[in-house]
Amino acid sequence: MRIEVEINGRAFEGEVEARTLLSDFIRHGAGLTGTKVGCEQGVCGACTVQLDGEAVRSCLMLAVQANGRAITTVEGLSADGDMHPLQRAFHESHALQCGFCTPGFLMSMEAYIREHPDADEEELRDALAGNLCRCTGYLGIIEAVGRAAREMRGADVQRD
Amino acid sequence: MKPSRFEYRAPGSVEEALPLLRPESTVLAGGQSLVPLLNLRLAIPELVVDINGIAELDYIHADDGVLRIGAMTRQVVLERSELVRRRWPLLHQAVRLVGHPQIRTRGTVGGSVAHADPAAELPVALTALGARFHLLSPGAARVLGASELFLGPLHTAREADELLVEIEVPEQPEGAGSGFAEHARTHGDFATAGAAAVVGPGGHAGIALLGAGPVPARADEAERALADGAEPPEAAALAAQGIEDEHRRALCTELARRAIEQAAA
Numbered sequence: 001m002r003i004e005v006e007i008n009g010r011a012f013e014g015e016v017e018a019r020t021l022l023s024d025f026i027r028h029g030a031g032l033t034g035t036k037v038g039c040e041q042g043v044c045g046a047c048t049v050q051l052d053g054e055a056v057r058s059c060l061m062l063a064v065q066a067n068g069r070a071i072t073t074v075e076g077l078s079a080d081g082d083m084h085p086l087q088r089a090f091h092e093s094h095a096l097q098c099g100f101c102t103p104g105f106l107m108s109m110e111a112y113i114r115e116h117p118d119a120d121e122e123e124l125r126d127a128l129a130g131n132l133c134r135c136t137g138y139l140g141i142i143e144a145v146g147r148a149a150r151e152m153r154g155a156d157v158q159r160d
Numbered sequence: 161m162k163p164s165r166f167e168y169r170a171p172g173s174v175e176e177a178l179p180l181l182r183p184e185s186t187v188l189a190g191g192q193s194l195v196p197l198l199n200l201r202l203a204i205p206e207l208v209v210d211i212n213g214i215a216e217l218d219y220i221h222a223d224d225g226v227l228r229i230g231a232m233t234r235q236v237v238l239e240r241s242e243l244v245r246r247r248w249p250l251l252h253q254a255v256r257l258v259g260h261p262q263i264r265t266r267g268t269v270g271g272s273v274a275h276a277d278p279a280a281e282l283p284v285a286l287t288a289l290g291a292r293f294h295l296l297s298p299g300a301a302r303v304l305g306a307s308e309l310f311l312g313p314l315h316t317a318r319e320a321d322e323l324l325v326e327i328e329v330p331e332q333p334e335g336a337g338s339g340f341a342e343h344a345r346t347h348g349d350f351a352t353a354g355a356a357a358v359v360g361p362g363g364h365a366g367i368a369l370l371g372a373g374p375v376p377a378r379a380d381e382a383e384r385a386l387a388d389g390a391e392p393p394e395a396a397a398l399a400a401q402g403i404e405d406e407h408r409r410a411l412c413t414e415l416a417r418r419a420i421e422q423a424a425a
Contacts, residue, residue, distance in 0.1 A: 001168070017165070018165075018166060018167070018168030018208065019162065019163040019164070019165055019166060019168075019198070021162065021163075021195075021199070024162075040161060040162075040196075040199045041196035041199055041200060042192060042195070042196050042259075042263065045260070045262065048262055051265070051266075054236070054265045055261060055262045055265060056262055056265050056266050057192075057262055057263070057266070059195070059199070060191050060192055060195040060196065060266065061191060061195070061266065062168075062188075062191075062195075062210075064168060064170070064210075065191075065210065065212060108261070108262055111261075112261060126347065127261060129260055129346075129347040129348040130259070130260025130261060130262050130263070130348060
């Protein structure tokens, strides 16, 4: 089946089987290997991308279901090589060890903070629960997400 | 693991979808339970009928006090609905406990009902609310209550040629409160036990337990006791009295107490 998907603002066309998962199309069809594949059963969150701006598990969608839709992957987070505030905060707070889970965390939390700019730490912890870090570096991740949320709020204030 | 090969159809309307349904086919709604089963090859359908393109099944509205939810309504839409939060708060409380935000973005209300996982929150909340489930097949339609629809774990009365199209939730009495309590080993994981309760003036009570049996079931005796003036702990004990396993019974009793107290507060 022929599909056309917009990924990070660029059109990708490809021939896929109906059973091809969106995660595999992103990695192998579009060649964007920032999105990681962990459990392939919706538990670990490593494959999280954004579908029309909302966080989804790309291993739980068929690639054909993304036909005509807009996907954002971790490669789409930073514009012109500048790190997104969330990426910068992960760097500064040492919120990654092996880094395999990081793209999923970033794509989940970017969508969450955009929808809940005033989330407190408890709410942020709650929102993080859908992503697993096997290095168990959660404290750094919690610190980074809090730092990024504050910075993203500040950026909004400046824009206003 | 990857899914085995299947034929794929994506009808654009209910009318187009119905003739495709047969024992060898499976309906793909939000996919948050079905796609893991496909990936693990626990489900090997010949045909996948993807109903995500059926816009006519995506709605939430109230008619004459009755809430009507289209089967393809995303869980996140239910969660954000001001109408639901105001008038059927139990559904708002329950849906926030379904999986994680990334799951609720795609997961649907109808999919959760049709999948009938005994640990799922929405079927339990809908049971406590006395919801009715609309099924369509080519040339026929029927409406079932929760006790008629839910037959066992992952097993409903839906026939292979039927499609769940709507969930209807009756009006709740003026001034009714609601509560939902559950226990999961880790946050966002499947709950081991839970309870949903609606308590209103004039002796109105709807109580259903999660994890007490193979299907969500109304706790009739506890409801009657509450109507007759029983205190929440007493009603909670009645709700869970039939559970054999001691740990599960203790857990359900405590969660039912919390849900009932929350509803009565």
